[in-house]
Amino acid sequence: EPEVTQTPSHQVTQMGQEVILRCVPISNHLYFYWYRQILGQKVEFLVSFYNNEISEKSEIFDDQFSVERPDGSNFTLKIRSTKLEDSAMYFCASLGQGGNEQFFGPGTRLTVL
């Protein structure tokens, strides 16, 4: 069964460093998303991406965040200068044309020290 994959599974970084979280969505999907979940809290929407551009973003997704689809398979989330409060689980999701189920990847746990 096709699945969304994410790497790395756990990333530890120092405050102020840049991190790139990687996702490989399901191959024929066209809509891509990033969500985050701070430990013990709810899952929160960050950004949606379609046709090589951002279609919607939340207040959390400020200038420190960016997304890219550098080739036909990867979808990346970059945090330019990490803060302690960026520590969370980051989930990538993808959606097929005409579908209503977003498939989530297993997540990357980001720890900012």
Add this chain to the structure above:
Amino acid sequence: RKEVEQDPGPFNVPEGATVAFNCTYSNSASQSFFWYRQDCRKEPKLLMSVYSSGNEDGRFTAQLNRASQYISLLIRDSKLSDSATYLCVVANTDKLIFGTGTRLQVFP
């Protein structure tokens, strides 16, 4: 008011019990409704979509009341493997808005 509100639980029930979860949402323009399941430290997985007419999938029944902005999930004949957090999710666009989840623990 929270966009999606759920009782966090936990609900501790014996195997075989019937348990019901409720959820309310604040945005009357919401168009799509879901129940997701999340196991500890794992990704959310779709359990079922929720339709106005109500829908059933095996032991799971979901109901939507648009007038009251209320969604429910009923689990019959609970299994140990049903232990998880159940997330109420609504969407207006394709952006999913999650509730905090209701924790279910089924014991033998």
